[in-house]
Amino acid sequence: MREVFEPTSLDELEQVVRWAVAEEAPLEVIGRGSKRGLGRPVDARAELRLARMSGIDMYEPDELVMSAAAGTPLIEIEAMLAERHQELAFEPADYGVVLGGPANLQSIGGVFACNLAGPRRIKAGAARDHILGVQCVTGHGETIKAGGRVMKNVTGYDLPKLLAGSYGTLAVMSRITFKVLPAATDRATLLLSGGDMTKLLTALRRAMGSSCEVSAAAVLPERATARSAVPEVAGAGRALAALRVEGTATSVGYRLDALMRVVARPAGLEAIRLGADATRRLWREIRDVRLVDALAPLLWRVTCAPTDAAAVAARAAPLDPEILFDWSGGLVWLALGHVPADAGCGQIRAGLAPGAGHATLVRAPEELRRIVPPMHPEPVLLEGLTRRVKQGFDPKGVLNPGRLAAAI
Amino acid sequence: MDMPEPDGAILARQSEIVARLRALVPSEALIVDEALRRVYECDGLTAYRALPLAVVLPSTTAEVAAVLALCNAEGVKVVPRGAGTSLSGGALPVTDGIVLGTGKLNRILEIDLENRTVTAQPGVTNLAITRAVEHAGFYYAPDPSSQIACTIGGNIAENSGGVHCLKYGLTTNNVLGLELVLPNGEIVRLGGKHLGSDGYDLMGVITGSEGLLGVVTEVTVRILQKPETARAVLIGFPSVEQGGSCVAAIIADGIIPGGLEMMDRPAINAAEDFVGAGYPREAGSLLICELDGPAAEVDQLVETVASIARQHGATFLKVSESEEERLRFWAGRKNAFPAVGRISPDYYCMDGTIPRSQLAHVLQRMRAMSEHYGLAVANVFHAGDGNLHPLIMYDANRPGELERAEAFGAEILKLCVEVGGVLTGEHGVGVEKRDLMPEMFTEADLAQQQRLKCAFDPAQILNPGKVFPRLHRCAELGRMHIHKGAIPFPDLPRF
Numbered sequence A: 001m002r003e004v005f006e007p008t009s010l011d012e013l014e015q016v017v018r019w020a021v022a023e024e025a026p027l028e029v030i031g032r033g034s035k036r037g038l039g040r041p042v043d044a045r046a047e048l049r050l051a052r053m054s055g056i057d058m059y060e061p062d063e064l065v066m067s068a069a070a071g072t073p074l075i076e077i078e079a080m081l082a083e084r085h086q087e088l089a090f091e092p093a094d095y096g097v098v099l100g101g102p103a104n105l106q107s108i109g110g111v112f113a114c115n116l117a118g119p120r121r122i123k124a125g126a127a128r129d130h131i132l133g134v135q136c137v138t139g140h141g142e143t144i145k146a147g148g149r150v151m152k153n154v155t156g157y158d159l160p161k162l163l164a165g166s167y168g169t170l171a172v173m174s175r176i177t178f179k180v181l182p183a184a185t186d187r188a189t190l191l192l193s194g195g196d197m198t199k200l201l202t203a204l205r206r207a208m209g210s211s212c213e214v215s216a217a218a219v220l221p222e223r224a225t226a227r228s229a230v231p232e233v234a235g236a237g238r239a240l241a242a243l244r245v246e247g248t249a250t251s252v253g254y255r256l257d258a259l260m261r262v263v264a265r266p267a268g269l270e271a272i273r274l275g276a277d278a279t280r281r282l283w284r285e286i287r288d289v290r291l292v293d294a295l296a297p298l299l300w301r302v303t304c305a306p307t308d309a310a311a312v313a314a315r316a317a318p319l320d321p322e323i324l325f326d327w328s329g330g331l332v333w334l335a336l337g338h339v340p341a342d343a344g345c346g347q348i349r350a351g352l353a354p355g356a357g358h359a360t361l362v363r364a365p366e367e368l369r370r371i372v373p374p375m376h377p378e379p380v381l382l383e384g385l386t387r388r389v390k391q392g393f394d395p396k397g398v399l400n401p402g403r404l405a406a407a408i
Numbered sequence B: 001m002d003m004p005e006p007d008g009a010i011l012a013r014q015s016e017i018v019a020r021l022r023a024l025v026p027s028e029a030l031i032v033d034e035a036l037r038r039v040y041e042c043d044g045l046t047a048y049r050a051l052p053l054a055v056v057l058p059s060t061t062a063e064v065a066a067v068l069a070l071c072n073a074e075g076v077k078v079v080p081r082g083a084g085t086s087l088s089g090g091a092l093p094v095t096d097g098i099v100l101g102t103g104k105l106n107r108i109l110e111i112d113l114e115n116r117t118v119t120a121q122p123g124v125t126n127l128a129i130t131r132a133v134e135h136a137g138f139y140y141a142p143d144p145s146s147q148i149a150c151t152i153g154g155n156i157a158e159n160s161g162g163v164h165c166l167k168y169g170l171t172t173n174n175v176l177g178l179e180l181v182l183p184n185g186e187i188v189r190l191g192g193k194h195l196g197s198d199g200y201d202l203m204g205v206i207t208g209s210e211g212l213l214g215v216v217t218e219v220t221v222r223i224l225q226k227p228e229t230a231r232a233v234l235i236g237f238p239s240v241e242q243g244g245s246c247v248a249a250i251i252a253d254g255i256i257p258g259g260l261e262m263m264d265r266p267a268i269n270a271a272e273d274f275v276g277a278g279y280p281r282e283a284g285s286l287l288i289c290e291l292d293g294p295a296a297e298v299d300q301l302v303e304t305v306a307s308i309a310r311q312h313g314a315t316f317l318k319v320s321e322s323e324e325e326r327l328r329f330w331a332g333r334k335n336a337f338p339a340v341g342r343i344s345p346d347y348y349c350m351d352g353t354i355p356r357s358q359l360a361h362v363l364q365r366m367r368a369m370s371e372h373y374g375l376a377v378a379n380v381f382h383a384g385d386g387n388l389h390p391l392i393m394y395d396a397n398r399p400g401e402l403e404r405a406e407a408f409g410a411e412i413l414k415l416c417v418e419v420g421g422v423l424t425g426e427h428g429v430g431v432e433k434r435d436l437m438p439e440m441f442t443e444a445d446l447a448q449q450q451r452l453k454c455a456f457d458p459a460q461i462l463n464p465g466k467v468f469p470r471l472h473r474c475a476e477l478g479r480m481h482i483h484k485g486a487i488p489f490p491d492l493p494r495f
């Protein structure tokens, strides 16, 4: 049985890391465990769980800032923000179910450590765009802080951004300070149909290139629409493009009209409108990847330039995936019902030219994630740099070794 | 300000080093003549000057790589430079090193309206990016007041902001891809036109790294469609306190204005004298609140802001009725620095950020300091995000005044840290705030930042003497202080 440490204070956390460093004992660093299945499996001697380092220690709504211990459940944070009509603008996704566990489990530390953003990524940025400061224990066994609590800060390197998306491989975050924003008072979705995939994807880009401040843009192939619990979507019987606008009621109505004028009519697409509640439900389904088969053995997440979306899907077509396009086409979800030996790398990852995007194997059996790198492999010079950065933070390799890549 | 002791051996090899550089770049890309080198001896922080060994102006990534590889191998220091508008001495040369300027890397490489991106070489100016796409209604959002001159490469290095960054983000939130040359000549590419990459967010740390990690040779940024309408509201208050609480109330109401700027009376008057923007001279503070978006929404927001302002004691309120008027409202604010430059022989621009709730307290303490040092100060303030620009007025020709201005400035920045803020919001640490870093960071914090530096630049040839008060050798920083058997098994709750 592996040891499980659950520190309750920064002091205890530091003790665990120092012990691991002294013993060169690899630790699996876990917030509340909702995303353990994401990335390469970690072979660790002990688990370090942050669930008992929990609690919101500062929230100043007029200053748009909050600070919380890393293990604080996201739902607790979202509930407190909702009381003041605020939110995390990057719309954190919940991969709990997709990764075979429950929903609503994740911690704020995990949200930032994995830098996962939902549909509003295209307008509001990712988790990394909202992190302001961190306190953490590095693989040197030292507690450090970086960043601050103010919105604008260039004092020293932006280490909070480096830690966002580092999957606990550089330092264990103990406390995070982040930006929060007012939540919109109204929202609606325009559902467009009557065109093929190319036409619908073009409509997304046209909408994003307008001044309508679209906050989310997705294309749902027919199979995806059938999985929705929103009647207007489920009953569509054909592929849909979905455009979300958020703001005050006046502004939402005005912008929906504008989208009809600049996007729907010129393309000859039919349109219906979804109200606030249905909008909320639909985009939660998209955010949490519920419109492709949640039980499919393999799930790929491909980021690319929006104009490459159709090509990404076409290359994967021989694998017969269920597909969902988010981020105006810049995010392509591919769920595979069977398991090719290379997990589909040949069609999905190999087709992406260097710099053209990343393909992440989000869901796959553990044995396969040891053979096929779940994270998009880096070119050799960049990998060298990555290794030196890791070395600088965690020279003994005790923090989540192997999670990002075998050599990291 | 102490800079690292110049390396005598390098100084002695100047002509040999120049000869080696000559083999790597065309002759017009190498500046050796002393009078011409002088042009590069300082940046926007003119109090500090140093003459570099040579100035190199490469025009390709390959040339940048070759120059860096040579300098790295020979131990020659390199100071990257864009337009030289840094206000923190980030581009200040060192006498035993070269300046690597991006003046000839000045081409826009690709405009991709469909994906809403522009890819440019680092020497392209901030404004040129907007100019290149405005025919199609697009613009590049971060808009530093220096945007006519400053380069996109410099913006990356400083993570520059502008008056619209409360709503649209800083440089770091608008960059999608970078090409970076490491000191050893290796070329790495990060990001691209896609959002979200696996692996460490190295783009995130390079942005704001003040030229210490590598030379940026290509940048891909996100462009946005111009808002349908934008209107600015000028609001005058009897006191700074009232202005401050109005800002808090606007944001508490759920409004994120496109711009939200504040000026105190000395700044209002200096700006009014200079551009005649129609500011109320008698006001204790002036807010410029810009609301943008669809016309229907903007009209509604203008109403709301006006009513909040009245509740907070506004004594002056004017809404722009035309694009011309909106620009005039901004002209005063955007020219605040030169406006202060007209009424004082010299001024020293500070750049701390504070939690907004501390504004009144900080300004009050600043008034006391102003009396103590016998130097006047005018304040312009990115009010929405708490970024304060006190402009300390002094006369460098009067003995001791520069030193007094610097001491005053340092005291302001320490105050910013004391109230929960930071030393610099957007101008960078450079040489200027280098020695104040320990006010904000512990030894351990700074050591970890320097370990990051070592991953990129183990020989520490890039921009030495900036940001970090003490240089440590990378080998020393890498040493582990915890050894096997030293720590007992932790006595902690476990399962």
Ligand SMILES: Cc1cc2nc3c(=O)[nH]c(=O)nc-3n(C[C@H](O)[C@H](O)[C@H](O)COP(=O)(O)OP(=O)(O)OC[C@H]3O[C@@H](n4cnc5c(N)ncnc54)[C@H](O)[C@@H]3O)c2cc1C
Pocket: B043, B044, B079, B080, B081, B082, B083, B084, B085, B086, B087, B089, B090, B091, B102, B122, B143, B144, B145, B146, B149, B150, B151, B152, B153, B154, B155, B156, B157, B158, B159, B160, B161, B162, B163, B210, B211, B212, B214, B215, B216, B217, B337, B426, B427, B463
């Ligand atoms: C009147 C005035 C108003 C200003 N207003 C603002 C403002 O509103 N907001 C704001 O944020 N700043 C402002 N600034 C500061 C300054 O303009 C910015 O910091 C700007 O981004 C610097 O760009 P530059 O091209 O002049 O860079 P430089 O001054 O040449 O260099 C700045 C730093 O960047 C590094 N660097 C430059 N190019 C590269 C490269 N290609 N690769 C790696 N490192 C590089 C240099 O080594 C140096 O450390 C203002 C300055 C002035 C003089």
